[in-house]
Amino acid sequence: MRHFDLVIIGTGSGNSIADERFAGWNIAIVEKGVFGGTCLNVGCIPTKMFVHTADVAAAPASGARLGVDAHLDGVRWTDVRDRIFGRIDPISAGGRHWRAEENANVTVYEGTARFTGPKTLDTGTGEVITADRFVLAAGSRPVVPDVADLDSTGYHTSDTIMRLDALPRRLTILGSGFVAAEFAHVFSSFGVEVTVVGRSDLLLRHEDREVATRFTQVASEKWDVRLKRKAVRAERVDGFVRLHLEGPDGAEVVESDELLVAVGRTPNSDLLDLAATGVDVHPDGRVVVDSHQRTSVEGVYAMGDVSSEYQLKHVANHEARVVQHNLLHPDEPIESDHRFVPAAVFSSPQIASVGLTEQQAVERGVRYVAASQAYASIAYGWAMEDDTGFAKVLADPDTGLILGAHVIGPQASSVIQPVIQAMSFGLDARTMARGQYWIHPAMPEVIENALLNLPLAH
Ligand SMILES: Cc1cc2nc3c(=O)[nH]c(=O)nc-3n(C[C@H](O)[C@H](O)[C@H](O)COP(=O)(O)OP(=O)(O)OC[C@H]3O[C@@H](n4cnc5c(N)ncnc54)[C@H](O)[C@@H]3O)c2cc1C
Numbered sequence: 317m318r319h320f321d322l323v324i325i326g327t328g329s330g331n332s333i334a335d336e337r338f339a340g341w342n343i344a345i346v347e348k349g350v351f352g353g354t355c356l357n358v359g360c361i362p363t364k365m366f367v368h369t370a371d372v373a374a375a376p377a378s379g380a381r382l383g384v385d386a387h388l389d390g391v392r393w394t395d396v397r398d399r400i401f402g403r404i405d406p407i408s409a410g411g412r413h414w415r416a417e418e419n420a421n422v423t424v425y426e427g428t429a430r431f432t433g434p435k436t437l438d439t440g441t442g443e444v445i446t447a448d449r450f451v452l453a454a455g456s457r458p459v460v461p462d463v464a465d466l467d468s469t470g471y472h473t474s475d476t477i478m479r480l481d482a483l484p485r486r487l488t489i490l491g492s493g494f495v496a497a498e499f500a501h502v503f504s505s506f507g508v509e510v511t512v513v514g515r516s517d518l519l520l521r522h523e524d525r526e527v528a529t530r531f532t533q534v535a536s537e538k539w540d541v542r543l544k545r546k547a548v549r550a551e552r553v554d555g556f557v558r559l560h561l562e563g564p565d566g567a568e569v570v571e572s573d574e575l576l577v578a579v580g581r582t583p584n585s586d587l588l589d590l591a592a593t594g595v596d597v598h599p600d601g602r603v604v605v606d607s608h609q610r611t612s613v614e615g616v617y618a619m620g621d622v623s624s625e626y627q628l629k630h631v632a633n634h635e636a637r638v639v640q641h642n643l644l645h646p647d648e649p650i651e652s653d654h655r656f657v658p659a660a661v662f663s664s665p666q667i668a669s670v671g672l673t674e675q676q677a678v679e680r681g682v683r684y685v686a687a688s689q690a691y692a693s694i695a696y697g698w699a700m701e702d703d704t705g706f707a708k709v710l711a712d713p714d715t716g717l718i719l720g721a722h723v724i725g726p727q728a729s730s731v732i733q734p735v736i737q738a739m740s741f742g743l744d745a746r747t748m749a750r751g752q753y754w755i756h757p758a759m760p761e762v763i764e765n766a767l768l769n770l771p772l773a774h
């Protein structure tokens with residue numbers, strides 16, 4: 317049985333750990349799928365390449381109110397798709413080749429790993445290995461909801477929808493979170509009739525309620541949004557998918573060419589038979605880790621979607637750096653910093669958030685003041701004729717320290733960044749607003765003004 321210094325399971329964010337500082341280590345990497353993991357192959361990267369393309373496709377329609385009459389002649393779907401994956405697939409193949417053929421100290425096993433005993437791993441390739449240290453970086457996968465006959469009907473997830481051979485005429489999206497909001501924007505901008513089916517009363521219900529309400533209003537004008545619906549059965553009739561729903565007005569059916577299921581992601585910990593090596597798992601499937609990313613077994617670390625509360629690439633990258641340091645310096649371990657984790661939804665409009673929502677502040681009994689500023693009331697908002705976007709900030713009324721920020725509108729994912737910086741470095745709202753120049757007339761003025769609107773004690 318081969319023995320290694322380190323085994324890394326999963327080539328998403330885990331693949332970045334073994335850099336030149338590990339040249340003297342004997343390392344095994346196990347991957348069951350395509351090299352590079354979710355973000356590169358089926359997540360952040362391709363979706364944002366589609367989102368940018370969708371923004372371009374949607375631009376002509378927004379020109380008329382500025383006095384520019386433009387028309388979208390068409391979207392060459394296969395060209396769009398092949399440009400995106402023509403860029404991505406070689407990166408994945410190159411990464412695999414580099415690890416498998418050019419890293420003298422790394423052995424790549426292409427199989428589904430599972431533990432068979434303490435620090436003993438079946439690589440799924442016919443070979444069982446042992447190691448002193450393991451990194452569990454096995455990520456997550458789409459949840460398949462309990463809807464009768466879904467399997468026999470056939471459906472897509474975010475893993476497959478981007479590789480369609482042709483644009484559907486109609487697309488139903490089951491789910492109302494990040495994936496649903498981003499793909500609804502992509503496909504509707506390409507001319508597809510989109511229906512979004514959600515369980516709760518709002519799209520993106522985990523956002524600050526004012527933001528989720530505004531997004532739901534804007535979305536309902538563009539897409540057929542059906543909320544408070546339960547999907548009970550699916551069927552395929554004459555080649556079309558029919559989704560049977562139960563809602564406030566009783567039973568209804570949505571028919572479309574394709575169905576995208578986007579109801580969340582579950583950690584891949586169940587594939588690993590972790591009990592065999594004694595690693596603890598939360599009831600929701602996340603591997604239990606401490607602030608140093610250590611599991612319940614000495615020498616076994618976990619990071620990213622398989623263990624994190626946040627299924628986000630910037631969090632997985634951060635945790636990978638922590639694991640990397642702690643492998644190299646076990647006597648001086650560092651902790652992950654999850655104080656101010658931001659997130660953005662790249663839909664239309666965009667949404668970005670960091671820190672507490674107003675609802676969380678209320679639920680947790682946190683003292684706060686809140687203020688907002690509309691894009692429509694800053695100069696660049698006039699330039700864009702934006703009439704739905706706004707920035708909202710929450711702060712401690714006494715210290716002025718920022719507790720949360722929520723932005724809905726153009727470039728929200730970039731506009732919010734100075735607030736993330738202020739929160740991370742303990743800058744109070746007044747100092748942040750008045751202690752620096754804000755380029756006029758640029759979009760971050762929406763943040764400057766929201767900060768100035770806060771009714772702080774001093
Ligand atoms: C459609 C979509 C869009 C997204 N967009 C964004 C975004 O814009 N911004 C953002 O921050 N985040 C985004 N995310 C989330 C982000 O992709 C993930 O948080 C991140 O990729 C997780 O990285 P990871 O290394 O933990 O797991 P992964 O990248 O999923 O890597 C895990 C790897 O482990 C392998 N594996 C699993 N089990 C085994 C096993 N038993 N044996 C061997 N190998 C195994 C898998 O095949 C996979 O390659 C998006 C996700 C999706 C689905």
Ligand SMILES: NC(=O)c1ccc[n+]([C@@H]2O[C@H](COP(=O)([O-])OP(=O)(O)OC[C@H]3O[C@@H](n4cnc5c(N)ncnc54)[C@H](O)[C@@H]3O)[C@@H](O)[C@H]2O)c1
Nearest residue numbers: 461491492493494495496515578579580581627660661662
């Ligand atoms: N821009 C980004 O950073 C980005 C983009 C895409 C995905 N992601 C990550 O991937 C994760 C997964 O995305 P997601 O959109 O699949 O999950 P999500 O958790 O964001 O949203 C899932 C939604 O589906 C709803 N739902 C659950 N079961 C349902 C059912 N049976 N019928 C109808 N609705 C149901 C839930 O109430 C929830 O609102 C995200 O939470 C996020 O962390 C991030």
